[in-house]
Amino acid sequence: MMMAFLVLHEATAIWDVRYASGRREVSPSEQHIHSVLEMLPLTGLLLVIALHWPAFAALFGYGTSDFSFSPKQSPLPLTYIVTMLALTALLEVLPYLEELIRGLRYRGPRMKQ
Structure with a gap:
C-alpha cells in the first residue's frame, strides 16, 4: 500500500x-x-x-x-501516541490547512471577475 x-x-x-x-x-x-x-x-x-x-x-x-493484523506484544505508551498526534497536527495538518485557506482566498476574488 x-x-x-x-x-x-x-x-x-x-x-x-x-x-x-x-x-x-x-x-x-x-x-x-x-x-x-x-x-x-x-x-x-x-x-x-x-x-x-x-x-x-x-x-x-x-x-x-x-x-x-495482531496487537503489539507491548503497546505504545499513551504519552507517545498523544505527542505524535499533536506533532502531526502541528507540523503537517495545520500547514496544509493554512495553504488551502490561502489558496481559496486567492481564488475567491479571481473567480468573480
Whole structure:
C-alpha cells in the first residue's frame, strides 16, 4: 500500500508543479522545497522496508511472512501516541490547512471577475 501511495504522491507532485507553473512563477527555492518534500515518503518507505525486510521480500515470493493484523506484544505508551498526534497536527495538518485557506482566498476574488 505504501508503494502505491508513493507512486500516487509523485504523480500528484508532478501535476501540482505543472499546474502551478502554468499560472504563476515557481521559484527555484520553491522547486527545491518541493523536491525535498517528495523524498520524505520515499525515505519512510525505505525505512519500513529496511526494518521489515523478510515481509518485503515475501511480497515478491521470496520467503514467507505473516501479514495478519495482531496487537503489539507491548503497546505504545499513551504519552507517545498523544505527542505524535499533536506533532502531526502541528507540523503537517495545520500547514496544509493554512495553504488551502490561502489558496481559496486567492481564488475567491479571481473567480468573480
